[in-house]
Amino acid sequence: MYNEKLPRTWSAICIGAYLAGIAYMGAQSIPEDTTVWLIVSALFLVILLPCLAVPLSKAIYNRIRIDRTSGTLRVGRESFALADLEPGSVQIAVQYDHPTAAQRYAASAAAIDAPFPGARAADRGAPRLVGGGWAVPMGMDSVVISTRGGQGLRIATHNRSAFLAALSEATRSMG
Known part of the structure; x- marks a missing residue:
């Protein structure tokens, strides 16, 4: 967990x-x-x-919980089955370098998923922001993973390496 x-x-x-x-x-x-x-x-x-x-x-909106016993990833108000997540996309996210503070601020400023025409991530072809918020809070890091169905998910996190390590282990065990 x-x-x-x-x-x-x-x-x-x-x-x-x-x-x-x-x-x-x-x-x-x-x-x-x-x-x-x-x-x-x-x-x-x-x-x-x-x-x-x-x-x-x-x-x-940005609280993250991985529960291996129930097999779920909960981000804010949304919940996903770990079996529905693509383990390969988690491994790719693990391989990315940690962004600098300036890169985190720039990425969070661009990661908007507001419910307005043209401001939705789907309108821009960007991964959907999960949790229920409209944007990644300024300065927070975000991780992009995908589901087995190919949908891109952007998850805002404070501790990228710990989150990805736990998610990698959980998705690997869900196989």
Whole structure:
């Protein structure tokens, strides 16, 4: 079994800054201005929530789980049978060099699969982005594999080598 852990650094920084800010304001204003402190804390929460939207969407749409016992690859909201994946395409993906940071940013900027005419991957002849998101998050790596039916699948991942090693082993054992 493989579970890809998503980084939590950005979320921790945002929440830590929010808590430090409201604690500082609370130390300066409580008990005289408790109502003002609560209002300002709620307003800063409105700023915090958009900062946490991207990590939350990554957790929903880019979480990867390989379960050998049930024979499934789960990416975000989608699930695939490991037996339906082409083992040769996984081996080809393993052979590719790891992209640099600049290459990852360029590739993620081009990996769009939005539900608009001309923005779908199928319209451009590109592999379909799996998981339910509209694009690969900026800076994330992506892996392209195919199904036995020939459909190309693009999977966004944080740990390319660990994911491909686990997927390679799982597809090999599904034979």
